[in-house]
Each structure stands twice: as structure tokens, then as C-alpha cells.
Amino acid sequence: MLRIKNLKCYYGRIMAIKGVSLSVRKGELISLIGANGAGKSTLLEAICGLLPGWKGEILFEDEPLAGLDPPSVVRRGISLVPEGRLIFPPLSVTDNLKLGAYTLYRRKRHKDVAADLEMIRDMFPILRERANQPAGTLSGGEQQMLAIGRALMARPRLLALDEPSMGLAPLMVEQILETLLTLRQQGLTILLVEQNAQAALKIADRGYVLETGKVVLQGPASELLTDSEVKRAYLGRDYEEFYDGRA
Numbered sequence: 001m002l003r004i005k006n007l008k009c010y011y012g013r014i015m016a017i018k019g020v021s022l023s024v025r026k027g028e029l030i031s032l033i034g035a036n037g038a039g040k041s042t043l044l045e046a047i048c049g050l051l052p053g054w055k056g057e058i059l060f061e062d063e064p065l066a067g068l069d070p071p072s073v074v075r076r077g078i079s080l081v082p083e084g085r086l087i088f089p090p091l092s093v094t095d096n097l098k099l100g101a102y103t104l105y106r107r108k109r110h111k112d113v114a115a116d117l118e119m120i121r122d123m124f125p126i127l128r129e130r131a132n133q134p135a136g137t138l139s140g141g142e143q144q145m146l147a148i149g150r151a152l153m154a155r156p157r158l159l160a161l162d163e164p165s166m167g168l169a170p171l172m173v174e175q176i177l178e179t180l181l182t183l184r185q186q187g188l189t190i191l192l193v194e195q196n197a198q199a200a201l202k203i204a205d206r207g208y209v210l211e212t213g214k215v216v217l218q219g220p221a222s223e224l225l226t227d228s229e230v231k232r233a234y235l236g237r238d239y240e241e242f243y244d245g246r247a
Contacts, residue, residue, distance in 0.1 A: 089136025100153030
């Protein structure tokens with residue numbers, strides 16, 4: 001579904017992504033892990049039209065994404081849940097969700113928007129309870145649910161998420177990841193960028209490890225979870241105890 005070939009991304013003269021190639025097949029949940037500064041967010045920005053001037057090839061359903069602005073990428077079928085959530089605090093929860101459906105509104109598909117709102121509220125009941133509440137008054141976990149719901153309102157075929165666990169309590173992280181598993185089981189393709197390697201690989205089909213703008217490891221998530229280099233660099237000393245306790 002998504003194929004990236006020899007991608008190079010720049011900030012001025014600095015090359016942040018150095019010839020990355022990867023693929024995401026339809027129906028997969030792919031985790032991209034790595035330390036801060038590895039280039040994970042930069043890669044998502046290139047895919048979603050937020051970072052112009054990259055070189056290489058990005059194909060979505062065999063169509064190139066080069067030169068497309070973010071609204072055009074959304075219309076192609078890719079939605080992004082950005083790092084830090086980036087909701088609109090003064091607006092109500094419902095209005096934040098409706099902003100995600102602007103492509104449907106432009107085609108005057110108001111009934112589809114109403115149906116999708118109900119679907120999102122069924123998925124995240126707290127958003128129904130807080131429908132008229134300013135989004136800025138929600139907890140961090142509730143805001144993350146709102147950000148995911150807003151992205152789903154565009155009816156994506158590929159959902160990209162940038163650090164959805166950031167700043168959340170462990171219980172809330174587990175709820176968010178369970179939601180992603182449910183979405184994948186429903187057929188949605190997911191590209192998950194995460195610094196929390198153990199959580200990301202636990203739910204993924206395959207994974208890529210990014211270091212200083214390069215893919216240094218890739219393979220089935222189950223193999224990366226047991227790879228000694230991945231455990232040393234990204235999972236930490238307490239990983240085996242954590243993983244054994246959840247198995």
C-alpha cells in the first residue's frame with residue numbers, strides 16, 4: 001500500500017533522512033522505532049505533505065505523493081495523528097471531530113459525517129460524554145482519543161500516528177494501543193511511530209528501527225523484540241521482566 005524508496009529529507013543543508021526505504025502492506029500494523037532525533041517524525045512529515053523538498057519516491061497505492069500538499073494527501077486516503085495531538089483547545093470536542101471531516105463536508109456528505117461521529121463516539125464513549133466540552137479541558141489521554149477520532153473522521157485507508165503514547169499514564173497507553181489493534185482487526189492499515197519500543201513492537205506485525213536517519217534493522221516485530229541489539233538500545237534493562245509479565 002505504501003512504498004518508500006531511497007527517501008532523503010533535508011532541513012536546510014542538513015540531511016535528516018538518509019536514503020530510507022520501507023513498505024507497508026495493506027492491513028498491516030507497522031511500527032517505526034528509534035531514539036529522539038532518529039528521523040521518525042520527519043519521515044511522517046514527508047509522507048503527509050508537511051515537509052516539501054524531499055528526494056526519492058513515496059508511493060501510496062502505486063500513486064506518487066511528490067508535490068502534494070497535506071489536504072491532497074488526506075484526500076488520497078492518509079490521515080495523521082500528530083505528535084502532541086494538536087487539538088484546538090477552545091473548540092468543543094464535537095467541533096474538533098468535525099474538523100477531521102472537512103473533505104466530506106466539501107463534498108456535502110453531511111449524513112456520512114453524522115454517521116462517522118456516532119462511530120467515533122461508540123469507539124471512545126468519553127467523547128460522547130464530553131461532546132460540548134472545550135477540548136482543552138480534557139485529560140491527556142482523552143485528548144489523544146480525540147486526536148485519533150479526528151483523524152478517523154477523514155475515512156483514511158492508512159492511519160499514521162506520531163508518538164501517541166507520549167506523556168500518557170501506562171493504563172491510558174494500553175487503552176490507546178488496544179484501540180489500534182481493534183482498528184487493524186477491522187482492516188485499517190497503520191503506521192505507528194513510537195519511542196516506546198516495547199509497546200509498539202508488542203502490537204505490530206513488522207518493525208523498522210531508525211538511527212540517525214537510516215534504517216538499521218527491520219523484520220517481524222516478534223523477532224525485533226528478541227533481538228539483542230534492539231533490547232540493548234531501545235528496550236532497556238527492565239525489558240525482559242516487563243515482557244515476561246505481559247506475555
